[in-house]
Amino acid sequence: MSEAVDNSIEYNPKSVQLYNNIREYAAAGYSKREIAKIFHCGRNTVTKYLNGDYESLCKRDYRSGMDQFYDDIIKELNAGVSRKDVYCHLLKRGYMGKHSAAYDYMNKIIKRENIDIAVYKSSSAEVIQKRKKLQQYDHISRAGIFRFLWMNSDLSKAHCTYIMEHYPKIRQLDICIREFRNIYDQKNMVLLYLFIEKYKLSEIQELSRFAEGLEKDIEAVENSVASPLSNGFVEGTNNKLKMVKRTMYGRCSRQLLEAKLMYRPNV
Template identity: 30%
Template sequence: MNLANLIFSSADVFKIISVDNQTDQINIYVQSRQKICLCPNCCEPSTKLHSYYTRKFNDLPTFGKSCRIFLKSRKYHCLTDECPLKIFTERYENHFQPCKRTTKRLEDKLFNTALELGGKPAERICCHFSIPVSDTTLLRLINRAPLPAPGVFTAIGVDDWAYKKRERYGSILVDLTTRRVVDLLPDREEESLITWLEKQPKLEVITRDRYGKYKRAATKGAPQAIQVTDRWHLLKNLGEALTKMMTREYARLTRSLAPRIEESPVEIPEELPIREKELATTGIIRRRFDEMKKLQAEGLSIKAIARQLGMHRETVRKYMLTENLVRKSYKDRGMIENYFNYIKKRMEEDDGLYLKTLWSELRHMGYPGGYSTLSEALAYYGIRIGKKARNPKTQQHSGSFFKPSNAAMLFLTSENRLTATQKKLIDKLCKSSCGLERALVLVRDFRNLMENKLGNQLQGWIENVLHSGISEMATFANGLLRDYQSIENAIRLPWSNGPVEGNVNKLKTIKRQMYGRASFDLLRKRLVLKPT
């Protein structure tokens, strides 16, 4: 095969003069075979040669070595008298561009590598593949690349992303048809999104979360498009309402039911000490709860209490709904209980047993926990390992009945995915509380609407909730009425904000990879220009 066809295609007008194979580099000497060249200013052909000069280009590596092309190029006289450009250099369409020091094919590879990896990582990868390049050069390729002209989209998803969580936010726009990022906005304000949407006259669908500014921007910027709320956020909001209800019912249900469904105690040898669990209702949490209740009794608002005590408003709101502080939920059985007999035996055999030695022995026996986990577990039960090991007498411990957030998640979970123990817990809750029994029916009805796309039954479900007498669920239902049409579309239509959430995750990965030191423009180009 001709050597020129290995480096260039048969349609290219280049002639290989020679190849110099050095220790760490291959030099290829090339000459052009063009007979006529067009003036770049007046586009008139010229055959009048002025002179020769040599251009040097870095090319893709060859046989594991960096490659360099030496092109013998020419200068021509422009034959047009009116043209201000009297002398011009030879031009090439595909491989070599004016004022460049790399071939076009190498620059394309470097550009795509920089989009995928960034500056420093791309530099290290390129050096492994015998392409000497700096991170500054790679980033310069991205910064010089123009953003594509805004296309015409029919379905767009929008969501926010954080420069810094709880302080600064931007917006991401994703084409739901191709699932690609089409643009980033520097903020999540209403005016910015309206300006972008007004340039999309053929937009038919907009998916979004329940953020108020996105709702108003979609209504004003694209009134012809239907809006679809994200279904995951609907379930999340429903779960939050259930958690508030569980928190309100927690104290009464724990007192009435905990003794009856408590699991059988762990069988531990009498010689091994057992310590009563420390509750979350002691210490600083208890004091802050009491202070909050005093301020609540004085009639202060949630915002005023949060500001005065330095607490989050959601924490204050949760505490205001209950009269008793919810304590932490611990498992009655842990990994360490299965090894109590062996621990007892080793403590009797060796008074100076070290914890590190015991942990190594338990690991060989199949104990999956780490060193710190073992240390905390033994301290929890009051077991001291070492030369001064003692067996203090303590009382039997007992766990709390249930955790409100976990119970709320069980209500939201499909019935066919619940275990027998979880079903038993739900039955006990429903039998002891008419409100929780009604809430379970309503929650499962709502999941049925979403799974079977029964958007036409949403209005009837909301009316049932408003007449159920459950204040937390009624608050959730009133929120649905404020954005009813988009929520009905979410239940009825197949569109989802899932592709947007996936691209937000990609954005977070790239942003953290850049260590927060890059500009918004660079982040925008890395997402919009990123190849599929």
């Protein structure tokens, strides 16, 4: 009998067990509804296992639903199409499997065939080719330039020279930042007035507005330059309190908010 090969690796143990149990209970006089309740399955499943063929129901199916698309997958991955877009194309062609199964299948192909996969959002052939050509150039990120300007992070001499020569606005920003910091390093009021007059006439609109804002609030700016005191600690504490308040908004009571924010030295 076919049941004699239950332990073979070619058969699914769970399917074999369910097949035998359903038939055993049916032979004992249980109804389909009762069998379905006992084994936590649907009546259609019970009917399938009662009327179906043992081989087709219990034999392992090693074939993947992706196998029928194998040639197309290889072709698209080699052409630079991203896995996401390959998966979308397969869905349009009738693939019924899950996203994770498709990615696992493609990852095995990529590893076996040593394919240089695409990570681009667009799978347009022209876009992919343009981006591949750009890979031969040396790129500097926007964030990297900001870190160089504001935090003096390391930037190679070649990169620095190229940026300063080809992007005059960045060169002006770099000079402006250094001059403004020099005002506070030297605590020099004259440098402050010269800075304001110089950058009020700047061609860069943002720098011009910054200088005009300093002039409008000149008394506070003068105090910040001349005084060794700073309200940085107070502002930092305010930010911390506001963050606590916002994270609790709508979920906690006023009493808990007060307990987190109020300072009680006697407790």
